[in-house]
Amino acid sequence: MAETRIRSSGILTPTRGAPRLTVSLDTLRLEHDASTGGVIGSRRLSGPLDQGADKETGLLLTEAAARAATAFAGLQSAVAQVHEWRDADGLLVSRRAELLARVETPGGPVLLGTSGRGDPGTLVEALPWDELGALSEPFVSVAPPDDWRERPLVLRPSPAAVLVAGAAFSLTSRGGRATARRLAGRRVLPPLTLRELPSAPSESGRDDRGDPALPSALVDAGRICPPSPLAEGIPLGRAVWDHDAGAFGPPSLARLELTGPDAETPPDAVELVWCVEGLQRYHGDGTVRLQCLARTADRPGAWFRLVLRGKPVHLLRQARGLAGPPTAVHSDSEVTTRSLVLAGAADMEGAGHAVVTVITP
Numbered sequence: 001m002a003e004t005r006i007r008s009s010g011i012l013t014p015t016r017g018a019p020r021l022t023v024s025l026d027t028l029r030l031e032h033d034a035s036t037g038g039v040i041g042s043r044r045l046s047g048p049l050d051q052g053a054d055k056e057t058g059l060l061l062t063e064a065a066a067r068a069a070t071a072f073a074g075l076q077s078a079v080a081q082v083h084e085w086r087d088a089d090g091l092l093v094s095r096r097a098e099l100l101a102r103v104e105t106p107g108g109p110v111l112l113g114t115s116g117r118g119d120p121g122t123l124v125e126a127l128p129w130d131e132l133g134a135l136s137e138p139f140v141s142v143a144p145p146d147d148w149r150e151r152p153l154v155l156r157p158s159p160a161a162v163l164v165a166g167a168a169f170s171l172t173s174r175g176g177r178a179t180a181r182r183l184a185g186r187r188v189l190p191p192l193t194l195r196e197l198p199s200a201p202s203e204s205g206r207d208d209r210g211d212p213a214l215p216s217a218l219v220d221a222g223r224i225c226p227p228s229p230l231a232e233g234i235p236l237g238r239a240v241w242d243h244d245a246g247a248f249g250p251p252s253l254a255r256l257e258l259t260g261p262d263a264e265t266p267p268d269a270v271e272l273v274w275c276v277e278g279l280q281r282y283h284g285d286g287t288v289r290l291q292c293l294a295r296t297a298d299r300p301g302a303w304f305r306l307v308l309r310g311k312p313v314h315l316l317r318q319a320r321g322l323a324g325p326p327t328a329v330h331s332d333s334e335v336t337t338r339s340l341v342l343a344g345a346a347d348m349e350g351a352g353h354a355v356v357t358v359i360t361p
Contacts, residue, residue, distance in 0.1 A: 001032040004045075004086040008053035012061035012078045019065055025054045028243050030208075038210030039241040039248075053082045056097070056120045063124040064101050071133040074104035082120050098330050099123045103132065107141070107293045107303055108276035111158075113330035126328070131273070142302040144270065144294070144358055151296070152320070153308075153342040153356075154269040157327035159292050161335035162281060164258045166288045166312030168194060168333070171218045172235075172254075177227040180218070184226040190319045192260040194219040199240060199251035209239035209248055215257075258337040263321025265341065270294055272306060286311050291359070310354035318343040318353055 010023040027045040032038065060080040068075040078101040085094045097120035100113040112127045145151070155163065170176045171194075198213040207213040214237055217225045228235040232248065239248040265271075272292040275281075281288055289309045295302060308315075322338035329335045342348065345356035 001034050001037075002088040003030045003032060004028070004084075004088075004090065005030060006053050006082075006084040006086070008057040008082045010054075010057040010061050010080050012065055012075075014065070014075055014077075019062070021058055021061060023054050023058050030241060033210065036210035037206045039208045042241060042243045044243060053084050057082045060097065060099055060120055060123060063121075064099060064127075067124055067127070067129050068101060068103055071103075071129040076102040076104055076109060078102070080120075080123075095120070097123055098334075099127070100330055101127070102277065105132065105274075107274070107305075108291075110274045110293075111277055111331055114328050115330040115334050116328055142299070142304055143360065144304045144306070145296060145299075148270050148296075148358075149346040149356070150344050152266045152269045152344050153348075154265055154271045154323065155292075155340040155342065156271065156273045157324075157329050157335075157337050157339060159272050159275045159290050159308075160258075160337050160340040161329035161331070161333070162275060162288060162290055163312045163315055163340065164194065164256055164335045164337055165254065165333040166282060167316055168196065168218055168254060168256050169282075170286060170311070170313055171224070172196070172227070180224050180227045183224040186224055187222045188224055188313070189219055189222040189316050190260070190321075191221045192219060192258060192316060192319060192322075193217060193221055195257045195259075196235075196238075197255040197257055199238060199253065199255055207237050207239045208241040209234075211237045211239065213237040254333045256333055256335045258335070258340075259322070260319065261321045263323050263341040265323045265339065267297055269341070270296055270306070270344075272308065276305070288312050288315075305359035307357045307359060308354060309356075310348070314353040315342070315348070316340075318348045318351070 005028045007026045012019050012021045028042050029045055030039050030042045033040050057080050061078050064078045065075050081098045083096045087093055096117050098115040102111055114123055114126045171180045196216045216228050234250050238251055240251050242249045272294045274293045276291045291307050293303050294306045320341045323341055324339040326336050326338050348354035
């Protein structure tokens with residue numbers, strides 16, 4: 001039983017003339033054990049393979065550059081990947097694409113990233129270009145309202161995804177697994193559910209080792225779940241074949257999903273919309289530090305900078321629910337989440353769960 005996997009990777013960088021576009025194609029032929037479905041070997045294919053993934057990657061990047069220009073944002077770089085899974089006859093079984101753009105705005109550099117299955121061409125319009133345009137022109141940097149510390153905080157999907165990824169890491173690292181085992185069954189969060197999803201599609205529902213590849217709950221309705229069993233150091237159902245190493249390894253990217261109760265966006269909320277790039281987010285003491293561009297509904301064109309610092313699980317304890325539609329955010333992880341409605345800065349600091357400060361204009 002054979003399978004072909006194609007990965008097209010590309011990067012686009014602006015130059016004085018036309019943008020520089022580089023695309024590479026990697027094609028593997030995998031052999032599976034007929035009884036278990038596990039991978040037993042692979043070989044790299046070379047030569048002209050006109051599968052179209054490389055063309056789709058290039059098109060993704062050039063369209064992203066064009067949309068950045070219409071949003072009045074300076075594109076620093078964009079990267080994209082298109083993954084294809086094909087059967088023994090070369091017929092397409094599944095396709096997945098990822099797009100990540102780093103753009104310069106008057107408020108600082110921000111990342112726009114998304115991912116999805118099916119037609120890669122839908123990813124460019126899935127990014128919030130219109131919101132980015134609102135940030136870019138005009139941009140007024142002001143002090144926050146006097147009562148901002150008493151107002152609820154709303155983290156839009158981009159900064160919310162950082163908290164979700166940090167919380168997942170704190171529960172799946174070596175020390176985090178021990179903590180999760182000790183706290184299993186205890187409710188430590190509001191009724192939020194955090195799941196880790198399989199990293200790649202599989203018609204058989206199994207990973208590359210042949211084990212069942214199912215969604216795994218890290219938190220279920222606020223209760224910590226026991227960690228997944230390990231098989232040779234890899235969570236069960238998450239093994240990915242590494243051709244160059246000739247062995248199984250963990251997925252290169254975590255795929256996560258946060259769900260929970262509905263909450264209305266408070267009309268007086270402080271909305272943290274974008275994370276400014278270039279600063280260390282995750283720290284060795286388990287805390288996350290986000291420098292965000294924020295605004296309030298009564299002054300939509302007046303932006304200010306807030307820094308939110310705390311341990312991700314502790315910050316999620318202050319969640320009041322989720323608002324707005326779910327969004328797939330792609331950066332160092334793939335996180336599907338809605339906007340996260342939190343308590344105000346004063347309440348979170350009073351509980352010892354966060355430090356929220358303002359960067360003066």
